[in-house]
Amino acid sequence: MRDVYILGVGMTKFGKFPEKRAVDFGREACWDAIQDAGVDRKDIEAAYCGHVYQGSVIGQLIMRELGLTGIPVVNVENACSSGSTAFREAYIAVAAGLYDLALVVGVEQLSTRVSGVLPPKDTDYEGTMGLIMPSVFALRGRLHMEKYGTTIEQFAKIRVKNSIHAAQNPRAQFRKVVTVEEVNGAKMVCEPLTMLHCCPNADGGAAAVICSEKVVRNYTARKLRVAASVLLSGTMEQAGDDMTVSSLTSRAAQQAYEKAGLGPEDLSLVELHDCFTTAELMHYENLGLCPRGEGGRMIDEGKTMLGGKIPVNVSGGLLCKGHPLGATGVGQIAEVVWHLRGEAGSRQVEGAKAGLTHCMGGAIGGVDGASCTVNIIVRD
């Protein structure tokens, strides 16, 4: 398989925009990415679109708005990993040698469709019995507290950190810096998680132009390579696992580190799936950023804060940048690209050389996700 590079990225502001359609977000994000890449849109050979709730052939409808019809278009769904799965399908097609230049877009118009928590499918037995996402991540947090002495203040500090990051991100949904008291004093959703421990529903779009080695040389000397792109699904056996662990995330990260030939200590920044504060803290451990049980210490010592040893969710993360399902995974990639290029403005991670993105999607078997993607992007 050939090396694959990211030539350009784009992202709309995330937030609640009930007056806009999914195709609006898609068109804007794609146009930004195409201009950022500096390519002629007519040279794009294929498009991949990730989304969850936008209905049939949304990718083709976005391409029509761009005047970019005639090419192969594939719509991809993998719950909250939809955008990153679309990215990976495009990556595989370019790596295979089928295309030299491809467009990836992730979109979601969520606020006009869903209010509050995402509804469980009627075939999701655990979900319909009450084990919806806030419950799952409240239980996991509770067990982490029991097992390792982690405190609700430590979980709250995750939201505080991400709010400080988001204040530097003009595309973020919530840009107000919050305090631990505000986080824990907010409306209770599922004990011990208040509203501010949960990521918001959002609308938005993100896009990336990817290409082969042959093409990247014609456009830039600043080569950003996809060093690994991994997708896995959860296992039934995980229902018997320790709930503080996402073995799905650990397996995906391990495969990505091996493929990229680097470890967590080589990363400059991480954009991970902080759907809840408890998720971010546990993913420090799942991604190998710290040993098991030491997630709380990571946040206490400021290691994952901008300026710390391994900044996590410098964009604001799902908690503060917002979580427009299909757009999230592609938005994470855009964030890493901006840092690797030194274009992240006041939230820049200095000298960033390698970034990891991580998404999880879908409840299956009640505990771990139906899909997990890990991408590692490096500056060659």
Add this chain to the structure above:
Amino acid sequence: MRDVYILGVGMTKFGKFPEKRAVDFGREACWDAIQDAGVDRKDIEAAYCGHVYQGSVIGQLIMRELGLTGIPVVNVENACSSGSTAFREAYIAVAAGLYDLALVVGVEQLSTRVSGVLPPKDTDYEGTMGLIMPSVFALRGRLHMEKYGTTIEQFAKIRVKNSIHAAQNPRAQFRKVVTVEEVNGAKMVCEPLTMLHCCPNADGGAAAVICSEKVVRNYTARKLRVAASVLLSGTMEQAGDDMTVSSLTSRAAQQAYEKAGLGPEDLSLVELHDCFTTAELMHYENLGLCPRGEGGRMIDEGKTMLGGKIPVNVSGGLLCKGHPLGATGVGQIAEVVWHLRGEAGSRQVEGAKAGLTHCMGGAIGGVDGASCTVNIIVRD
């Protein structure tokens, strides 16, 4: 890119089964394909699922029913080409060298969701104004009649032919042989197309196990190779085209013939997207089976009947086998595989060496589809 082979296929009976769930069709079809391939399910490295209306992470839910969790699973949607697009994504991943053994499944539980014609999206301006599928294919048929003197009897003969074929297919939805009088005397849907000129809604599933050269040698000497797998989307410019032409289909077929290194004259059978009788007749021309305007003669002379020069829709086609959206494209591939192996029973195309499958999906711009897939499978 490496060569890719089809090791096994499976298909449920198509029809209206409101008591069954999409995962039931998926599980049954996958299990058949896995047993047909003779592989251990634990050796399957990835799964691709095509569907339209089955909701989030349906592929993962099917894999869970098979006890096949932990692997990468990708859900793909491209309207009526969803199954064949999923097949192509799996094909690309195997051709790229990423996997040696992959599972493709297409499913749809349609009868409990949709009654009558598929509803247009609220962003489909032409559809909401009345240009829904029966209208499009009635208009196209009308123009073909004006332009080439094609008759409604010729269109009706397509349904008659496919009903004769379906009578030999135990998996088909409608197995009763009908006459031209019955077809044209049925309830009018959109003049000149009666109900029997339109394909029915159906539920069902189909699956295929595909593999690399390295793997195929371990299982069989009977090598069925994917000689071409093409996907394209429609162009805006087509709104100005002659409506009797699907330039989308013609372009996709041309690319497939070039890639496979053969022409329509080399095909032993064709499974094409006969969503309406008018569609099948016009696709004879679009796929190059006959010159423009001679579709009517093809059916009059029995050339596309089993035993004719180039049998089309020996399975019964969408018109009689049924059209469970996501399952259709994979079901077409199963049909071709059975013929290439000499396992098609009383409907066997003798000495079949090469088969073509063709799907179209989605209205965009009112006339041509949002996606079109053409696969060519050959017996090496």
